[in-house]
Amino acid sequence: MTLVQILFLLFGLVTLLASLMVVTSPKLVHAAFWLILALAGVAALFILLEATFLAVVQVVVYIGAIAILIIFAVMLTRRVMHDTGPQVNRSWWVALLVSLVLFGGLVLMLAQVPALAGTPAPLMVDQETLLEDLGRALVDADRYVLPFELASVLLMASMIGAIFVARPPSGSEERSGER
């Protein structure tokens, strides 16, 4: 086993355990904190995959912004901070069964791919120009300009929606209309 493989397993394990804690910890705030660790694990995996820009994005956007937003959202809730109700409902075994079947199916499916058993081929891109290439691709009309612009529309729409949902109902909005 090479060092990279050991590191991969290590970070993968950390990510998995942290994700497990996200769904099992009874307190929402704790779940949010575990989520940050899971996101950090993913950032480390990105580095191992030589996707350094994505790793930075992962830290800046997910850990820096999304996690904060989630923690704020948790603090907005009323009682769930002390949620002591049961973690699972009556159909938990069905969910477990479906998950296991899905997992088994995916493992069987991926076992069919010979390339996954061998050593990975080195990445065929020049790391130095990766970021520049991304910059060009985003605004090139023959590449990704449309998804790029659509991303802004999606962000705008979700922001309008989030603000609409989060704003306290009535009262304040009638006044804001007069301005």
Added chain:
Amino acid sequence: MPTDFLPIAVLIALATVLAFLVVLIGHLFGPRRPTATKLEPYESGMRPYGPGQRRMPVHFYLVAMLFILFDVEIVFLLPWAVVLRQLRLFALIEMVVFIAVLLVGFVYAWKKGALEWE
């Protein structure tokens, strides 16, 4: 290369160890003479009142939303800015459109009073 990130990994390890160490040393060697006042949660020197985990005003959430907006904007701006000098006018127009669309969301938030702090 992943090895370029070795200093960061070392830094993270050091910071973690140091954090534990500081608490541990204080715990082991510090004098402990607790009084009722000392055991109270610290709230900027004020006498604490109410539970520690109470509902936050919704404004924090709205501000965090705006933060995400600009955060994502930066993520897209960065690779674009690296090659801006080699790009044509069209690339500039595209980025202006991108930011203009996001600004619409921002202006909406502003006009709807998301930034008002009562």
Added chain:
Amino acid sequence: MSIIDYDPSMLMAILPELLLLGLAMVVLAADVIWRPSQRRFLAWLTAGGMTAILVLALIFSRPDASQGLILGGMLRHDWMAFAFKLLFLFAGAVTALISLDFPGVGERGEYFALLAVATLGMSLMASAADLIMLYLAIETTSIPLYILAGFIKVDDKSTESGIKYFLFGAMASTVMLYGFSLIFGFAGETNLYALAGKLAAGQVSPWVIIGAAVLVLVGLAFKISAVPFHFWAPDVYEGAPTPITAFVSTASKAAGFAVLLRVMLAVFPQVEAEWTAIVAAMAVATMTLGNLIALAQKNIKRLLAYSSIAHAGYAMIGLVAISQLGSASVLFYLIAYVVTNLAAFGVVVLFARAAGSDEIADYAGLSRRSPGLALALMVAILSLAGMPPLAGFVAKVYVFAAAVQTGLVWLAFVGVLNSIIGLYYYLVVLKVVYLYRSEDEDKPIAVPRGAALGLAVCLAAILIIGVLSGPWLDWSLGASAALF
């Protein structure tokens, strides 16, 4: 070389989307500028804007003869996509009209802006030819719809509807995204029209492709509410503001089918036998379950929800046929279904506003309270049931004909059997409307001009498509030729 290097014809191809984005912004601006008393005209502004975009699209952005990939292969500007775009614009305009004065939504700029953005997303879904583009388009459609479903914040049912739609939708789209990433991983390619070749050249095991196809199917089956991914539909439909229910059950479903047609036919020809078997099984389950559960419904919105599940099943038959007629019949079916269901929900909106109820039992005496509304409901319901000479009848005939042509006589047979089951609960509604008496008969139901216009257009479309189906079928056949 000029400093601006782009081809203006590309911008003309995405003209409807650009204009929809403009419309969303104009609506938001109007919401901020207009006084509260003027804001009820937002519905007219949106409906008028969408109609204008529809006309402009017909004039300026028709696909050219090549029907090729544009903007770096992100979109395919073909007649199939174009037909769906027009359908979405139509559905969006009618939805805006029936939202006029709807309590809680009719004066909200956000509501109409999100409606325009969702329509924009659907247009891009129908023409997306790249996995990245496709996923973004699906999210641009879904996220506004989640918010619209939960738009009435003071109503617990609406909130529940929004949350349920969001949770299930996020789950389904995650699974689909995983499928996309597997496909990309094996093929090293994201363009739908290059994927099949790369998958074949890469000697990828068919089992792996089937696995990826199933994952993708999960996400799309959720969009079209096919069994076993239908369970969200009744709750979401019941709780959402009724105009949004109309929009989700028509345009959003049609967008799901547009993607399904393109992705399944373009990406998975190697495992055609397997995926058609899966889709055929889903079609049978969807039709049967939808119709059987609809029999027991007491609430008109839930009834229409289960009926809309069943209709997804019928349309899937045309997909299974894998032929030009099959795809054309799906398009034709969706056109007929969209105009019909919009009319049905339009009546539900107007009735609920006057009577404050969605229970079928309360529809008693509707024929005396408002003969016009009762007639509209009758035409819509009979078209849903598949009665000649209405649109729903012809649409079913073409779908079944496509199945028979491909040798799937049994599937067509199941479809016919299901239509007979469906007839029962549709006629029960008409029985309540026309034969039962009620104490409220002397209370007439006001029909605002905007909603009346929307209903009239839908009814005219139901009749025209039903009576003069020939040209529409030729048009659909021509459009579906682009997929093969």
